[in-house]
Structures are given as C-alpha cells and as structure tokens.
Amino acid sequence: MSKFNRVIAIVTDSIGIGEAPDAAKFHDIGADTLGHIGDHFDGDLCLPNWQHLGLGNIERLRPILGVGPVPNPQGYYGKMYEISVGKDSMDGHWEMMGLPVTQPLGFFPAGFPDALIKKIEAFAKRKVIVNLPYSGTDVIKEYGEHQLKTGDLIVYTSGDSVLQIAANTAVIPLDELYRICEYARSITVDEYHIGRVIARPYVGDSADTFTRTSDRHDYTLKPTAPTDLDRLQQAGVPTYGIGKINDIFSGIGLDDGVHTVSNDDGMVQTIEAVKSDRQGFIFTNLVDFDAMYGHRRNAQGDGEALMAFDQRLGELLKVMKADDLLLITSDHGNDPSFRGTDHTREYVPLIAYSPTFNASGDLGVRSPFSDLGATVLDNFGVTPGEFGSSFLSQLQ
C-alpha cells in the first residue's frame, strides 16, 4: 500500500534559490531569484504559508528578506540542482521525472539558418522577419505594426533552445499559426534538434495595445526515453497534468490534463483536483512567474505573484486530505534583477508537506532533480528508473 494516497507536485516555474554549482558555465554567477525578489521588497515579501512549510529554512548564504527561517517548520525542506545540459523548462521538468537531458540541444544565438527559414517561408507562404534572440514582448512592440501591414511571420529565439513564432491573430489566425508551428516542429527534431517550437499569438492594433494571449502553445520534443510519468502510468497510477505540463511532455505519460490561463487558474484547478476524488499523481506548472515576470525582469510583479500564490497555497493546505503528499519545487531560475532576459542556472527550492507529518526536517542539497520523481515512484511502489534517489523514508 502507498505511504501517501496521492501526490501533488507544484512547479513554481522559474523560482530559483541561488546560483547553482555550475552557474559559471551559464554566465549566471550571482543569480538568486528568490533572494533578489526579497531584496526588492525590502522585508515586505510575505509568504506565510510557504514559509511555515520551511521555505526560509532552506540552506542559504543569507536569509530571504521577509521570509526568514521559522523555529518549527511544518514540512521538509531542501534544495536541488540539475545536471541537464540546458536550463530550460523542458530540461527541468524531464529531469524531475527521471530523464535528465544529456544530449545538447540546438541553440541559435545568431538566428536560425537560412535553409530552415526558407522552408518555413515556403510552407507558410509568408515572409519571415527578425530571426534573432529577442524578448517576446519587445519583439511584438517593435515589429507588430509591420506584421499587421504585411502578414510577415515574426520568428525569434532566446538563450534557450526555442523557435518562437509571434502572430497577431487578426492577420494570422490561430489555427494557421498552430499549423505553421507544427510544420516547424516536424522539421526541427533530428536536424537542428530544437527543444521547443512555441506559438505566441497576440492581439491588439498598435504597439501600445499588443497583448499576448493564453493560447500560447509549446511543441516540445517528445521525451527521448521513458519518464517517471510513463512508469507511473504503466503501473496503473493515474497521472494528471495541470497547465503547461501536457505540452512539456507532449502528453506522453499523462492520462489526463487541463490547460490553464494563469497561475491563479492553475491553483484553482489544483485545489479542485485535490477536493475531488481524483487519485494518483497531480502535476501542476505555474508559468506566470516565468513568462510574465522573470523574462520581463519585473521583480515587483514576480513578488506579487508569489504572494498571490501563497494565498492560494493556504487554501490548498486546508483542503488536502490527511494522507496526501504535497511537493513544491521549480524547474530553473529566472532572476528578475539579472542582466538579459533569459533563465538563470540556479538551485531550486524543495518542500514536502503532508497533514500526517509528525516531524519536519532538512532534505539537504540534492541532485539531480530526479530525486523528486524517484520519491513519487517509491511512494506508489513503482520500479525506479536510472536517475534519482527517493527521500520518501525521511518523510515522517
């Protein structure tokens, strides 16, 4: 019989907790998403629910302002670092589910090769413009009016292995954008080996009004080997993805999933799932921290989103059943005070909580992220994969 009847894992997308041991390789020395958000709020970052689970007790060189250690945390706490070659969402989530990404993905800091762009143009019967690393909100501000006039496709990338296509749905309807992205996905798997093709629809009729919509769609590479989601599924443990989870795993290993429009929606869906008689593994991604604030280098917004999350976390804690286990972690950093607009190579926080706990403690510094998946498998008595060590026995 399982130790915990259900496991709920929430990924606060891009909330790192300090530079990872290999941050220098990524030019990310000094990155500290949570620490710098704390500094920005100068003591007013208020995350009481998460803090009481042990967020402020995680080993750090200096406390997070406003979220210090508590004497008797209600949960277990630690931090993890990843071994995957990249610091994107795909690397982080796959590694969490027992599949570190060891084969380097294709990066195109100078833009995509002509041959690839020409194929996209020929398929779409539209011209491609930009073809450079860009912030997704800046690129539509600068080129959106041109796109409105010409119908050209805005193709851009970032420090991640991503090919992103921005389209104003008034000139390039959503289904056409999706078709073009599916085509781009199909020709960038073996050749170019791009981690994700991302459809970036937006609306508006001038630079000041352009707004991206929640119809974003990520076409991720298919996992290259079985993940812990497949292992759970094969063992008959139901798997349910909330938010971007389905996209990140191309739906593989997931019985069921729901798209969300915001962090708040993601938490509402998670709370509903926990209140329901849904069984097995519930896996939630909250992407606003990343897409709306981290990449936008908006520490104020990031902190406010964390505080809103913490309120919802309080509701979730109240509806959890006695034998539920909650795990909270992140997939990479995205320090809003750091240079550039890319993810940052950081440790991620790890919290475990169940109403049944009668102790609390330190889970230490762990690696790879696969320890999380290994713990979920261990709980359900499923044979583990090659990566990860379970910390289940420490949870008392």
Ligand SMILES: O=P(O)(O)O[C@H]1O[C@H](CO)[C@@H](O)[C@H]1O
């Ligand atoms: O600037 P936007 O369009 O939000 O894109 C960002 O989001 C991508 C996926 O997280 C990253 O690789 C980065 O390019």
Ligand SMILES: [Mn+2]
């Ligand atoms: Mn992410």
Ligand SMILES: [Mn+2]
């Ligand atoms: Mn991101």
